[in-house]
Amino acid sequence: MIPKKGPEAKMPERPFPPSDSYMMPERFFMPEMPFMQPVMPDHGCYPHCIPQEMVLTNIKLARAYVPFQKLCDTYSPVEALVKGTIFPELFSPYEGENKKCRPPKYE
Amino acid sequence: MDMNRDELLKHISAIDFVLVDLQLYLDTHPCDYDALMRYNAAAMQSRMLRNQYERLYGPLVSFRSTSCYPWQWINNPWPWSREFNFELAGEEC
Numbered sequence: 001m002i003p004k005k006g007p008e009a010k011m012p013e014r015p016f017p018p019s020d021s022y023m024m025p026e027r028f029f030m031p032e033m034p035f036m037q038p039v040m041p042d043h044g045c046y047p048h049c050i051p052q053e054m055v056l057t058n059i060k061l062a063r064a065y066v067p068f069q070k071l072c073d074t075y076s077p078v079e080a081l082v083k084g085t086i087f088p089e090l091f092s093p094y095e096g097e098n099k100k101c102r103p104p105k106y107e
Numbered sequence: 108m109d110m111n112r113d114e115l116l117k118h119i120s121a122i123d124f125v126l127v128d129l130q131l132y133l134d135t136h137p138c139d140y141d142a143l144m145r146y147n148a149a150a151m152q153s154r155m156l157r158n159q160y161e162r163l164y165g166p167l168v169s170f171r172s173t174s175c176y177p178w179q180w181i182n183n184p185w186p187w188s189r190e191f192n193f194e195l196a197g198e199e200c
Binding site: 069071074076077078080081082085086087 | 117118120121122124125128129132135136139141142145149195
């Protein structure tokens with residue numbers, strides 16, 4: 001699916017009004033929130049490589065929405081072999097505290 | 108380009124990994140001209156490095172590789188031997 005951009009892309013209508021007390025707290029009404037707002041991506045030097053498709057319309061339940069990758073810089077072959085991907089935007093090592101095996105520091 | 112056996116094997120593994128990742132990208136982006144060019148360049152480089160390796164150090168696979176006389180595949184080291192494989196020294200976890 002190609003998400004629309006620009007002012008013509010509208011938030012979905014609120015599917016049901018929040019009124020009764022047994023319903024969820026107001027803050028859980030996602031459609032009312034400026035949801036999926038563009039957030040400055042935490043990707044260091046590669047923000048321009050990740051399409052910021054943040055306005056999705058006609059959202060359906062139980063569907064996954066993934067931004068469409070675009071080709072950008074790639075690692076050198078040996079660096080890619082070490083990191084497990086050729087795409088810097090996909091390099092995301094686990095950095096848990098309690099792991100004996102820590103990822104090497106690259107940057 | 109003058110590389111020893113380990114260096115050559117490392118570069119073959121690395122370029123083949125690039126091919127795998129670009130192949131996955133191209134599966135979903137078949138019309139990405141730039142990606143296809145990079146893929147083809149990497150495929151050519153992989154072929155070149157394999158030829159160079161096999162010329163110097165013998166067959167990489169038990170089939171498809173050509174062999175000089177006598178049959179070279181049974182020579183040590185075997186691919187699953189430790190000494191066959193290169194190390195990403197200091198770079199691995």
